[in-house]
Amino acid sequence: MNWLKKTIRFGEKIKKIFKRRATKDEIESSDWTSCCVGPILRKELEKNLFCCPNCNKHHRISPRQRFGMLFDSGNYEILKTPIAKDDILNWTDTKSYKDRLKEARIKTNQDCAILVATGKLNGIDVTVAASNFSFIGGSLGISETEAVIYAIDHSIKNNIPFINICSSGGARMYESLFALSGMTKVTLAINLLKKNNIPYFVVYADPVAGGVTASMAMLGDIQISEPGCLIAFSGRRVVQATVKEELPSDFQLAEFSLKHGMIDRIVDRKNLAKEISLLLSILLKKNSDVDSKLENETSKLNIKSSKVS
Numbered sequence: 001m002n003w004l005k006k007t008i009r010f011g012e013k014i015k016k017i018f019k020r021r022a023t024k025d026e027i028e029s030s031d032w033t034s035c036c037v038g039p040i041l042r043k044e045l046e047k048n049l050f051c052c053p054n055c056n057k058h059h060r061i062s063p064r065q066r067f068g069m070l071f072d073s074g075n076y077e078i079l080k081t082p083i084a085k086d087d088i089l090n091w092t093d094t095k096s097y098k099d100r101l102k103e104a105r106i107k108t109n110q111d112c113a114i115l116v117a118t119g120k121l122n123g124i125d126v127t128v129a130a131s132n133f134s135f136i137g138g139s140l141g142i143s144e145t146e147a148v149i150y151a152i153d154h155s156i157k158n159n160i161p162f163i164n165i166c167s168s169g170g171a172r173m174y175e176s177l178f179a180l181s182g183m184t185k186v187t188l189a190i191n192l193l194k195k196n197n198i199p200y201f202v203v204y205a206d207p208v209a210g211g212v213t214a215s216m217a218m219l220g221d222i223q224i225s226e227p228g229c230l231i232a233f234s235g236r237r238v239v240q241a242t243v244k245e246e247l248p249s250d251f252q253l254a255e256f257s258l259k260h261g262m263i264d265r266i267v268d269r270k271n272l273a274k275e276i277s278l279l280l281s282i283l284l285k286k287n288s289d290v291d292s293k294l295e296n297e298t299s300k301l302n303i304k305s306s307k308v309s
């Protein structure tokens with residue numbers, strides 16, 4: 001019966017080959033990604049600012065890609081933000097937090113999840129912070145908190161608006177209470193922006209959840225979201241189990257949040273720079289490069305002046 005055992009083993013090996021799925025890292029480093037039409041070349045998607053030409057899904061992008069799209073002629077300066085000592089709690093679960101940080105840094109070429117840059121947006125000087133979801137889910141830890149505070153400080157010192165592009169799963173559990181205290185720290189720092197009458201814009205980029213939604217992402221003078229972005233505090237299943245009601249299919253999407261007044265506008269990625277600079281030119285009462293061209297569009301934007309402090 002030896003031949004039978006060999007045949008079965010051979011069959012199992014064949015099955016394993018066909019069943020093997022690509023790992024997360026293999027998918028991320030591949031030239032291909034998938035969307036509504038099936039596999040699509042990343043290069044094709046890049047031509048359309050990583051938005052699907054068919055369904056308009058806004059795919060996730062890195063802070064550097066964002067800065068390249070937002071700032072005038074892709075010119076910007078990255079600001080070096082303070083980096084805290086790694087893993088002060090000596091946290092280990094399925095792997096050590098130190099290893100997670102090491103992997104995230106290699107994968108993203110960033111020291112922490114948030115990058116801060118300064119430059120011109122249609123002629124208006126701004127500070128921009130952007131989270132990288134590929135860096136431990138864009139979570140808010142001590143270094144990320146410091147990055148946001150540094151960006152706010154830069155805005156106050158130079159009297160220029162602050163734009164915070166959030167894409168995060170929330171506070172970083174590996175830093176426990178230290179990460180949670182970051183929510184209070186960024187909130188206090190944003191209050192300083194408001195005391196100095198400096199505009200604070202939030203841009204939601206899929207997904208924004210947990211402690212980030214519950215702190216800096218909810219405090220913008222103007223709240224903008226990319227289409228289809230998940231905006232949540234706790235997950236859909238938790239909410240459903242708590243309220244014991246069937247939730248609408250678009251629950252926690254940007255479109256649902258807009259309908260219920262949680263955000264002000266949904267803007268396609270290709271129009272972000274134009275719309276932000278137009279709104280800034282109104283708030284700052286000064287001309288941006290697009291101001292004169294788009295003056296007539298102001299009325300269409302239907303901005304509620306009461307929203308702006």
Ligand SMILES: [Zn+2]
Pocket residue numbers: 035036037052053054055056057
């Ligand atoms: Zn698509």
